[in-house]
Amino acid sequence: MDKHEEKKLEEFVDRIMADAPLESPSVDFTKNLMQKIEVQSHQEAFQYKPIMSRSVLVGLFVAFSVLMGYVISQYGLGDGTGWFDKITWEPNFKPLWGWLENYTSSKVWVYAVLLFGFLFFVQVPWLKKHMDRTALLK
CATH class of the missing domain: 1.20.5 (Single alpha-helices involved in coiled-coils or other helix-helix interfaces)
Incomplete structure (x- = not known):
């Protein structure tokens, strides 16, 4: 752009700015703004959201209860031997740690x-x- 076009553009902007009315904020602008800031500052930053919903937790509880009922009904509680005695489990760590010898x-x-x-x-x-x-x- 040459100086002549810049001068015309500047005059045009000056005319538009002179015609535009000055806007001023309302009388209670500061009060309204401070109220909005106070409302936002009182909001919690983090809302608690459970990892699992209530229905999932209830479903897990029911499934666990059914599983415990099944185990108790299969192995019993009062026959004197105990249901832990019927579970056979012998730990054998030799295959796991044998390579360390x-x-x-x-x-x-x-x-x-x-x-x-x-x-x-x-x-x-x-x-x-x-x-x-x-x-x-x-």
């Missing part, structure tokens, strides 16, 4: 695990102190 690790690996473990337990108090300083936990 011949396992050896290098010193570098052991030192790395110890170093990272130490650094983890140093980092946690340091982060807590940092968050306390920045007032995130207050």
Whole structure:
């Protein structure tokens, strides 16, 4: 744009602005605004919403009760032996931990695990102190 067009555009904007009436807020503008701010500030930031609805909880309770009734009816409570005695369960940890019998690790690996473990337990108090300083936990 050259200077002549800019000058015309400026004159046009000045004429429009001169014709436009000045708008002023109402007399009770501040009062109305403060009332709206107070209403918004009193609203809760977080609304409690349960993870599971009431019907789901009732359904889970009924299913658990039916399951307990079935277990009691199958195994009984008063025959003297107890229904826990009829459950046979023998823990066998040999297949799970058998591979550790011949396992050896290098010193570098052991030192790395110890170093990272130490650094983890140093980092946690340091982060807590940092968050306390920045007032995130207050």
